[in-house]
Amino acid sequence: MHDDRKLVEARLKRVLDERIRPAVHPDSVPLEVAVWHAPGEPVPVGEGLAAAPEPIAPGAAWGAPWGTSWFTVTGAVPAEWAGRTVEALLDLGFDENMPGFQCEGLVYRPDGSPVKGLNPRNQWVRVGSPVEGGERVRLHIEAASNPVILGVPPFQPTHLGDKETAGAAPLYRLGRMDLAVFDETVWQLVMDLEVLGELMAELPADGTRRWELLRALERALDAVDLQDVNGTAAAARAELTGVLSSPAVPSAHRISAVGHAHIDSAWLWPLRETVRKVARTASNMTALLEDEPDFVFAMSQAQQWAWIKEHRPEVWAKVVKAVATGRFVPAGGMWVESDTNMPGSEAMARQFVHGKRFFIDEFGIDNEEVWLPDTFGFAAGLPQIIKAAGSKRLLTQKISWSRTNTFPHHTFLWEGIDGTRIFTHFPPVDTYNCSMSGRELAHAERNFKDKGSARHSLAPTGWGDGGGGTTREMVAKAARLRDLEGSPAVTWEPPADFFAKAEAEYPNPPVWVGELYLELHRATLTSQAKTKQGNRRSESLLREAELWAATAAVRTGAPYPYEQLDRIWKTVLLHQFHDILPGSSIAWVHREARRTYEAVAAELNGIIDTAQRALAGTGDRELVFNGAPHARHGVPGGGARSVSGVRWTEVRERDGGGFVLENDLLRVEIDARGLVVSAYDLTAGRETLAAGQAANLLQLHPDFPNQWDAWDVDEFYRNTVTDLVTADEVSLDGDGVRVRRSFGSSSVTQVLTLDGGRLDILTEVDWHETEKFLKLAFPLDVRADRYASESQYGHTFRATHTNTSWEAAKFEACNHRFVHVEEPGWGVALVNDSTYGHDITRAVGGSGTTTTVRVSLLRAPRFPDPETDQGVHRFRHALVPGATIGDAVREGYFINLPVRQVPGTASAEVEPLITVDDDAVVVTAVKLADDESGDVIVRFHESRGGRARATLTPSFPVAEVVATDLLERPTGEGALTLSLRPFELVTLRLKRA
Numbered sequence: 001m002h003d004d005r006k007l008v009e010a011r012l013k014r015v016l017d018e019r020i021r022p023a024v025h026p027d028s029v030p031l032e033v034a035v036w037h038a039p040g041e042p043v044p045v046g047e048g049l050a051a052a053p054e055p056i057a058p059g060a061a062w063g064a065p066w067g068t069s070w071f072t073v074t075g076a077v078p079a080e081w082a083g084r085t086v087e088a089l090l091d092l093g094f095d096e097n098m099p100g101f102q103c104e105g106l107v108y109r110p111d112g113s114p115v116k117g118l119n120p121r122n123q124w125v126r127v128g129s130p131v132e133g134g135e136r137v138r139l140h141i142e143a144a145s146n147p148v149i150l151g152v153p154p155f156q157p158t159h160l161g162d163k164e165t166a167g168a169a170p171l172y173r174l175g176r177m178d179l180a181v182f183d184e185t186v187w188q189l190v191m192d193l194e195v196l197g198e199l200m201a202e203l204p205a206d207g208t209r210r211w212e213l214l215r216a217l218e219r220a221l222d223a224v225d226l227q228d229v230n231g232t233a234a235a236a237r238a239e240l241t242g243v244l245s246s247p248a249v250p251s252a253h254r255i256s257a258v259g260h261a262h263i264d265s266a267w268l269w270p271l272r273e274t275v276r277k278v279a280r281t282a283s284n285m286t287a288l289l290e291d292e293p294d295f296v297f298a299m300s301q302a303q304q305w306a307w308i309k310e311h312r313p314e315v316w317a318k319v320v321k322a323v324a325t326g327r328f329v330p331a332g333g334m335w336v337e338s339d340t341n342m343p344g345s346e347a348m349a350r351q352f353v354h355g356k357r358f359f360i361d362e363f364g365i366d367n368e369e370v371w372l373p374d375t376f377g378f379a380a381g382l383p384q385i386i387k388a389a390g391s392k393r394l395l396t397q398k399i400s401w402s403r404t405n406t407f408p409h410h411t412f413l414w415e416g417i418d419g420t421r422i423f424t425h426f427p428p429v430d431t432y433n434c435s436m437s438g439r440e441l442a443h444a445e446r447n448f449k450d451k452g453s454a455r456h457s458l459a460p461t462g463w464g465d466g467g468g469g470t471t472r473e474m475v476a477k478a479a480r481l482r483d484l485e486g487s488p489a490v491t492w493e494p495p496a497d498f499f500a501k502a503e504a505e506y507p508n509p510p511v512w513v514g515e516l517y518l519e520l521h522r523a524t525l526t527s528q529a530k531t532k533q534g535n536r537r538s539e540s541l542l543r544e545a546e547l548w549a550a551t552a553a554v555r556t557g558a559p560y561p562y563e564q565l566d567r568i569w570k571t572v573l574l575h576q577f578h579d580i581l582p583g584s585s586i587a588w589v590h591r592e593a594r595r596t597y598e599a600v601a602a603e604l605n606g607i608i609d610t611a612q613r614a615l616a617g618t619g620d621r622e623l624v625f626n627g628a629p630h631a632r633h634g635v636p637g638g639g640a641r642s643v644s645g646v647r648w649t650e651v652r653e654r655d656g657g658g659f660v661l662e663n664d665l666l667r668v669e670i671d672a673r674g675l676v677v678s679a680y681d682l683t684a685g686r687e688t689l690a691a692g693q694a695a696n697l698l699q700l701h702p703d704f705p706n707q708w709d710a711w712d713v714d715e716f717y718r719n720t721v722t723d724l725v726t727a728d729e730v731s732l733d734g735d736g737v738r739v740r741r742s743f744g745s746s747s748v749t750q751v752l753t754l755d756g757g758r759l760d761i762l763t764e765v766d767w768h769e770t771e772k773f774l775k776l777a778f779p780l781d782v783r784a785d786r787y788a789s790e791s792q793y794g795h796t797f798r799a800t801h802t803n804t805s806w807e808a809a810k811f812e813a814c815n816h817r818f819v820h821v822e823e824p825g826w827g828v829a830l831v832n833d834s835t836y837g838h839d840i841t842r843a844v845g846g847s848g849t850t851t852t853v854r855v856s857l858l859r860a861p862r863f864p865d866p867e868t869d870q871g872v873h874r875f876r877h878a879l880v881p882g883a884t885i886g887d888a889v890r891e892g893y894f895i896n897l898p899v900r901q902v903p904g905t906a907s908a909e910v911e912p913l914i915t916v917d918d919d920a921v922v923v924t925a926v927k928l929a930d931d932e933s934g935d936v937i938v939r940f941h942e943s944r945g946g947r948a949r950a951t952l953t954p955s956f957p958v959a960e961v962v963a964t965d966l967l968e969r970p971t972g973e974g975a976l977t978l979s980l981r982p983f984e985l986v987t988l989r990l991k992r993a
């Protein structure tokens with residue numbers, strides 16, 4: 001037989017595009033349209049409905065950037081349409097090539113009840129089926145003219161990303177606004193042809209099934225009268241029933257489709273717009289659930305649910321009803337889909353506490369699946385936190401974005417730093433916006449690494465970020481793919497049902513140990529430094545606020561600010577969202593974040609101050625409060641004392657220029673260039689720095705990645721570097737040394753001081769560079785094959801060498817408060833008060849192998865915020881020669897938690913609520929229980945990666961000790977003397993006697 005395959009395939013495409021799809025809505029009449037442009041920020045629904053609109057015609061320009069326009073559409077169903085299905089087609093000026101990220105609308109009835117959202121691929125509103133004819137139609141559309149930030153070509157700098165700089169020129173032209181007949185038979189024919197055509201394209205060209213599909217499609221096209229598609233669609237469908245009813249082969253891959261809309265809590269739009277995006281999508285999904293009995297939708301991020309509840313009660317009522325059916329499913333159990341590299345231990349834990357508690361309180365649902373499809377890598381501390389929150393499974397697809405190495409599993413056990421293993425699934429469809437296309441499903445099956453042992457994978461299905469979620473077309477396709485020869489078999493189901501099947505079929509999955517490092521987006525550890533600093537400060541202040549407020553409550557009966565702390569925690573957790581803390585949002589988001597963090601700091605300092613004053617009493621004797629877990633200057637961790645500190649540093653001029661700083665532990669030489677050329681550990685009798693090299697060296701690199709400017713730094717940035725060695729000034733400043741430099745359009749001032757065995761460096765940069773990367777380097781005379789970075793409730797090791805592509809790909813990585821390198825018996829820590837990115841490399845010089853630690857200070861990408869990081873920044877770092885891991889942990893806390901001096905009565909001394917007799921065991925939280933019982937909650941962990949046996953001593957009467965999970969729910973009997981395994985995390989509830 002002659003091979004006419006390409007001819008038939010081309011015919012299918014043209015006839016579908018030009019004749020069949022247009023026949024879905026064969027008859028239409030225009031609606032009358034009027035519009036009112038809200039003058040500023042979005043207005044309440046009632047105000048939008050009550051406004052007096054002006055007429056507007058299709059084709060007219062509308063929509064200033066970030067504006068809100070209320071359209072009113074009115075009309076009447078023609079009498080001759082009686083008995084037919086009628087829809088309103090409302091095109092705000094959508095670009096269907098981009099399923100979100102542009103203008104959007106939410107349709108209301110005149111009484112203010114929401115109907116559904118309008119999105120680029122979801123422009124219809126059902127008017128009636130069947131209609132009587134003559135019905136009056138009146139609908140209102142709250143339309144948001146959000147600008148396209150990520151357009152074609154991508155990653156171009158734009159000032160549209162902030163309302164203050166976006167201008168007022170209208171962005172959109174109103175499209176078709178019609179009443180139209182909906183021909184369901186033609187629409188079903190489109191679905192048949194798309195499913196079979198897409199499946200055919202994925203089958204082997206020499207396979208029987210492919211040719212059977214081709215011939216059936218050809219017969220269907222023959223049956224279509226191109227002048228009367230509507231009259232012949234049923235006959236065309238009849239030609240396809242045979243191939244559509246042929247069942248999937250027994251070994252077919254099984255796909256659990258989960259309706260989803262990945263909605264970034266802020267990204268290329270501000271937080272306030274996400275509130276509306278979520279309402280539009282939830283409206284679409286509750287409507288779709290009513291129409292489609294098999295469909296299941298999952299929505300993550302408790303914050304987004306809370307927004308609906310607070311801001312759109314009419315949508316919330318529908319959501320609550322849909323949740324009760326079991327088909328609108330809370331997913332994830334976190335407050336937001338956060339970054340997991342940078343959030344500190346307690347913050348990571350509270351993501352789960354507040355997320356899970358919301359779903360438990362509102363719906364009685366305690367879900368066990370962590371849902372993080374888009375997060376930029378996963379810290380190895382996370383498995384233990386997931387387990388301690390009472391969850392046990394994780395889903396992400398993001399690691400498929402890695403550019404160097406292909407991850408070897410899709411279903412596996414992920415083992416964290418303490419040995420906790422979490423059942424983990426990476427959807428092999430490699431997207432969180434699956435559209436049920438044949439190409440995606442075939443990719444999922446081909447890509448699935450665990451085939452042979454496992455057969456199930458999950459496909460998050462629907463458009464996110466303003467795409468409106470799952471469409472009726474995706475549901476129609478899934479119905480045809482339930483059991484279809486040649487295709488994976490598709491079933492709608494909640495994430496929990498998928499995981500149950502996946503676990504059951506795969507009793508011994510492979511194990512991946514350690515972090516899930518994303519080989520991309522490494523610059524998110526540095527971009528938008530003030531957002532990162534705001535996060536770190538807030539985390540430290542929250543620790544102090546809980547600690548001192550709990551201490552004051554137990555000691556003095558002062559009220560504990562439950563509601564205030566709950567609200568502030570949720571604010572900080574929201575800002576850990578995976579485009580805010582990583583610095584990848586528009587200027588508007590980061591401008592607001594800076595202001596929010598300032599307000600958070602003011603409020604928390606107020607709580608701390610009130611508590612400390614209550615504890616200190618009245619008087620003028622200085623009391624020193626130590627909020628860190630370890631004792632310092634004679635003040636116990638979590639306590640306060642009067643101290644008369646004796647600290648000294650000898651400062652003298654250095655031969656050859658510069659200065660020497662010396663105390664009883666450390667001698668540091670700073671040369672005439674302001675560089676540290678020696679840091680001598682007097683206790684160990686050992687030089688810290690690599691011979692002939694200088695530390696505290698600022699290095700400037702060009703930094704223009706191939707794409708994703710705020711997200712990415714590409715490895716070639718290292719090829720070019722400028723060492724900033726010229727100083728404008730090197731002078732004494734009290735008992736420290738001040739160094740000033742200028743470079744490009746920027747300047748930097750550093751102050752170097754000694755604090756015990758630590759060299760402290762305060763760096764103030766007035767940063768006005770573009771597309772540059774600023775690093776601070778410390779070449780160390782340490783031979784180390786690996787180094788430790790602090791992570792949640794412990795630390796993780798990475799290689800200093802690049803033997804394999806996996807190690808080479810980690811050329812920029814995350815730490816919390818410290819990195820640590822060591823030879824047996826002697827090590828060095830570098831601690832920081834607010835930076836996360838770093839790189840650590842090895843070199844061989846005259847004296848042997850050395851290790852260079854470099855801290856990432858600032859970048860200056862121009863997309864999506866063209867002014868990223870411009871202005872003044874302050875960072876504090878400290879070099880700690882002779883440090884063990886335990887010292888690194890302690891100094892990391894100290895640099896983030898400066899002591900506070902409060903005047904009080906002469907006799908006042910504050911005993912810590914809890915004392916621990918082993919410094920390896922670190923208390924991360926002391927607080928009153930969230931249930932307001934007055935019980936004291938204490939959380940602690942083994943911090944050095946070894947065994948510890950510790951006794952906790954409360955300084956208040958305790959009636960009972962109960963072990964709990966992170967949500968403070970009892971898990972068993974607690975004890976005050978206990979053995980901890982490496983990095984083990986424990987939460988105890990101490991009931992007060």
Ligand SMILES: [Zn+2]
Binds near residue numbers: 262263264374578
């Ligand atoms: Zn995202």
